[in-house]
Structures are given as structure tokens and as C-alpha cells.
Amino acid sequence: MKVLLSGNEAIARGAYEAGVKVATAYPGTPSTEILENIVRYREIYAEWSPNEKVALEVAMGAAIAGVRALAVMKHVGVNVAADPLFTASYTGVRGGLVIVTADDPEMHSSQNEQDNRNYAKFAKIPMLEPADSQEAKDLVKVAFELSERCDTPVLLRTTTRISHSKSLVELSEPTITQVQGGMEKQPEKFVMLPKHARIRHGLVEERMERLTTFADSFEKNRIEIRDTSFGIITSGACYQYAQESFPDYSFLKLAMVYPLPVEMIRTFAAQVKKVYVFEELDPFFEEQIQSLGIEVVGKAVFPRCGEFNPTTAEEGIRGRSERSEPQPLLSSLPPRPPVMCPGCPYRGIFYTLKKQKLFVTGDIGCYTLGALPPLEAMDTCICMGAGIGHAMGIDKALGNEALGKVVAVIGDSTFLHSGITGLMDMVYNKGACTVIILDNRTTAMTGRQDHPGTGYTLRGEATTRIDLGDLCTAVGVNYVIKVNPYDLAQLDAVVREEIRRPEPSVLIAEAPCVLHRRDKKQPGVPLVVSEDTCVGCRTCLQIGCPAIEWREREAKKGTSSITRELCTGCTVCAQVCKVAAITREGE
Numbered sequence: 001m002k003v004l005l006s007g008n009e010a011i012a013r014g015a016y017e018a019g020v021k022v023a024t025a026y027p028g029t030p031s032t033e034i035l036e037n038i039v040r041y042r043e044i045y046a047e048w049s050p051n052e053k054v055a056l057e058v059a060m061g062a063a064i065a066g067v068r069a070l071a072v073m074k075h076v077g078v079n080v081a082a083d084p085l086f087t088a089s090y091t092g093v094r095g096g097l098v099i100v101t102a103d104d105p106e107m108h109s110s111q112n113e114q115d116n117r118n119y120a121k122f123a124k125i126p127m128l129e130p131a132d133s134q135e136a137k138d139l140v141k142v143a144f145e146l147s148e149r150c151d152t153p154v155l156l157r158t159t160t161r162i163s164h165s166k167s168l169v170e171l172s173e174p175t176i177t178q179v180q181g182g183m184e185k186q187p188e189k190f191v192m193l194p195k196h197a198r199i200r201h202g203l204v205e206e207r208m209e210r211l212t213t214f215a216d217s218f219e220k221n222r223i224e225i226r227d228t229s230f231g232i233i234t235s236g237a238c239y240q241y242a243q244e245s246f247p248d249y250s251f252l253k254l255a256m257v258y259p260l261p262v263e264m265i266r267t268f269a270a271q272v273k274k275v276y277v278f279e280e281l282d283p284f285f286e287e288q289i290q291s292l293g294i295e296v297v298g299k300a301v302f303p304r305c306g307e308f309n310p311t312t313a314e315e316g317i318r319g320r321s322e323r324s325e326p327q328p329l330l331s332s333l334p335p336r337p338p339v340m341c342p343g344c345p346y347r348g349i350f351y352t353l354k355k356q357k358l359f360v361t362g363d364i365g366c367y368t369l370g371a372l373p374p375l376e377a378m379d380t381c382i383c384m385g386a387g388i389g390h391a392m393g394i395d396k397a398l399g400n401e402a403l404g405k406v407v408a409v410i411g412d413s414t415f416l417h418s419g420i421t422g423l424m425d426m427v428y429n430k431g432a433c434t435v436i437i438l439d440n441r442t443t444a445m446t447g448r449q450d451h452p453g454t455g456y457t458l459r460g461e462a463t464t465r466i467d468l469g470d471l472c473t474a475v476g477v478n479y480v481i482k483v484n485p486y487d488l489a490q491l492d493a494v495v496r497e498e499i500r501r502p503e504p505s506v507l508i509a510e511a512p513c514v515l516h517r518r519d520k521k522q523p524g525v526p527l528v529v530s531e532d533t534c535v536g537c538r539t540c541l542q543i544g545c546p547a548i549e550w551r552e553r554e555a556k557k558g559t560s561s562i563t564r565e566l567c568t569g570c571t572v573c574a575q576v577c578k579v580a581a582i583t584r585e586g587e
């Protein structure tokens, strides 16, 4: 049967068909839907792990126990999991182990656009890359077979367009894996003492040679000879773009992107007059192919930054033409920058921090939107968990000069992912900073996934909820204060007091994500602006709520107005209004 699946849905199906027993992930665009789909297969144990390192370690454990295991993450998640990843390359596996890295060229929803093909080379792990959903499903199976046959973890790389685009996929029945689960003591393989690791390193190098031979015979690495005036070496979504622009020319389409099929590349290069390498981001293929002594054209004509499209191929090969000029339709669309939802509990917090003119060391989540106008109340955002360390660094660099001027903000999921260690450092090394944990009881930014602080598992089962306050107290924070983020007066007073405290303190701003409440159909009473009372001072517009807009009025210069359908009744606008022009409907 053929069905229309996104790349992520296809990978989930591939895991099911490949007989995966354990699947783990930490959410992150564009990878998140893989586990959200895998959880539908009750045969597979699936979990949201607190972070990517744990996800990989759990999957490794399952593979050590002899079953097939999948760990899924976005590209930057591999940085977090890199420590176990590099040594997993040495230990190899028992049951197959596949790690999905979902890269994000163009940074549709990421803080950088690192090219994770480099991880394959760096960690000496084979990497496969699908060009559509069918391949995404098929390559999962290939990856597990390769993993078990060559005793290696296997990386499966996708990019946003493959993860999120839909194409037809032929479904199959699940395979029964040959490997039997069970424990087997193999310390020379799994205990990486230097004595054992030295031997394993040698085996890894031998494995790379075998994998290079495999790449040359791998049927999904495909030479397509048509017009030979030039040929294009490419993979993944780039194959589709180049095909669309140059359907009559020759292609070497790679599905195994590391190690490269050296003989196949030589054969292809000998058959065409000129070779282009069409790859997004780094000159990963290009440099390796050039090191074989083969002349190719790549980054000399194609960009190093951002996502490609068919026009990129055309412009690089044919030069700019009228056809490749940007389409007017796209440029005439109004810009729609991301905004915090109406009623988001973070709005009042950033309003308060801005009002107090604090230096805010931030983190990643919906709350990063606090950096954008009109709130503009975040001064750093580097990677998950970094904000607490940044506040500590500023404190140690400036001492008393920084006291009362700095605050760290971090979401609940991010705090449990990698913020807690920064807080331990602050307690242990006597920092004097205030941390605000924005506890909306979900991982909102990636689509509201559960985490250890929500009380629910990925499978929707109720479980022990880690209490953030107790956790902070347990690591030695003496001042842990719960605040209501919708109560601006309380918030203002508590923040003022805590930031001056010469020791660590944590404020937990507790309020569920507004979308959660909407799901539960508990909208608040909407607010209204009294046209007569409003003096048009625009203060309420400073909180950046999409439900509030400016209306020109005939009688006076204009007033604010609230869109009833959007308002959740959070009252933050009413609290900032200086003339009490905003009240609950009906009051």
C-alpha cells in the first residue's frame, strides 16, 4: 500500500518495519515528529529523554542489550550527545544503533546551521541521507542492517525539507531482527579503558575501509548518465532541486554521504566533461573529492550559507538570469515575525525586566521572543542551558558592579535539559545571581512535548513529576520563590528584591502555557478598552500582545482596541494601563 508521508513520518514507519525496540529523543525542529509518530507503534518503547545525551545513552544501552535502538535529535542536539557518540563509534553495537540528526539549513528554527555531515567524518561513523520520504523509510532499514553487519552506530541525516515534505511511500511488514536481546559481558568491547580503546580504535579504522568498499557497491548510491556535458554530484533535498533544474543532465546521487564511494566518483567523473558538486552548507563532498585529485566545481559557484532551491542550481551553473530573479509574489507577502501568543505568561515577565532595565542572560524556547520588539528584554541567547552560566560569568567578572543588574531566564524544559548544572555551579562557586525559571509545564517551542517536570510521559501515562522548586532547594539554593507571572506588582517587587541578594536565588514563574489551557477549553473573560477612557498613550502596545491593536479615531488621535477572539483575559494589559481604560467584558 502507498501512503503520503512526511520524511519524519516515514522514518517512524521505517523504525517500526525495522523492528526497533527502543526509541528515544529530545524534541527539536525539524526532528520532533519522528518520536511523536513512533509512539503510535505500541511495540516500540518510546521516550522523551531530558536531553540528547541521555537519549543516546539510553539507546546505546538498548543496543548493548542486543535490540535495535533509535536516538533522534536536531542537529545541535548532536553537540549535546557528542560525548557518548564519539566513543560509541569505538565500542560498536550488539543490536543495531541508529542516530537521526535532523539538520536545519536556513535556520528555520535553530540558532545555527552547522553541517552535521562533519560529525560522520569526525566520529568515523557512516552516514546515510535520504532524498524523499520513501528513501527516508528505506534507509532506516539499511542503517540497522549496516549497523549490525559492520558493528557501528549509523547516522541518518535529514534536512528540514526532507523531514517536513510529504511524498508517497510504499509500506511493508515489519522485519524480524536476527539479533536476540539479552545481556552478554564483553568488557573489551564496552569498557573503554585506554587498554581496550586502543584496540577498538584500530578496528574503527579497519571498519572505515570496509564501509568505503560497501559505499561503492551500495545500490542507493546511483549514477544516472544522460547529457554528459556536465554531471552533478549531490544528495538529499539538493538532488531534487538539481533534478528539477537539470533533468537532462548526468547525476551521481549519493544516499551514503560518508564514507564516499571513491571508485564510483572516479567512474562518474570520467564519464562527464565537467563535475559540479551541489551541496548545502559546507564543501563536505567537494573537499574530499578534490583530495582524490578530481577537479570539481562547488562552492566557487554555489553558496555556503542557507538552504538551496532549484534556482540555486540554475544560477550556479548558468549564471543569474531573468528567470532566477525573486518571484514578486513572495516579496509582496507581509512579514509575519513570530510573536508570543496572546495570554502567554512570559509577556509580563519581560515587561518587568525591561522596566527594571536589567541585563537578561537568556536561553532558548518560546521565551526567546522576549528579545524581539517591543519587549526587547533579552541580551544573550547562545544554546540550551547557557543563560545561567552567562549570569554567573558576568557576576564573577564584575562582582558588586553587576549585583542587582543581571538576571537569567530559562524555560522549564531547558532547565531540566541542561540548566540545572549551571545552577549547581552557581551554588557551589558562590555566585550571586537570580534565575527565573519560566515554568509553563511544557516544551512549548517545539509543539508542547512533555518533559520530566510535566508529570506525563511521551506515551501519555501519568508519572512522577520532578518538582522544580524541590530540585533547586536540593542543589542548595536557599531562596526559591514561586511567583505568579500574571501579577505584575508582585513580580516587580520580588525581582527587585531578589536581584540584590548576594547569593543565588530562583524565582519560579508558574503558569501553564496558554495553548494548554485553550486545549482544555478554559478561556478567560476577554478584556475591552473603553474608548472614552483611553487617552491613546500606547503603553499597552508596549507589551506586544497580538490581541491589542491601534485604531485611528475620528474624535481623538486614536485608541487601543482588543480583538475579542484573541484575548485570553490574562489582564497584563489592564495592569499596565495608567488610566484604567481596560476592564473585563461586562464589568
Ligand SMILES: Cc1ncc(C[n+]2csc(CCOP(=O)(O)OP(=O)(O)O)c2C)c(N)n1
Residues within 6 Å of the ligand: 026, 027, 028, 029, 052, 074, 076, 077, 078, 080, 110, 111, 364, 365, 366, 367, 384, 410, 411, 412, 413, 414, 415, 438, 440, 442, 443, 444, 445, 446
Ligand atoms: C540542543 C538543543 N536541543 C533542542 C533544541 C530545540 N529546542 C529549543 S528550545 C527547546 C525547549 C523549549 O522548552 P522550554 O525551555 O520549556 O521553553 P518554552 O518553549 O516552553 O517556553 C527545545 C526543545 C535546541 N535548540 N537545542
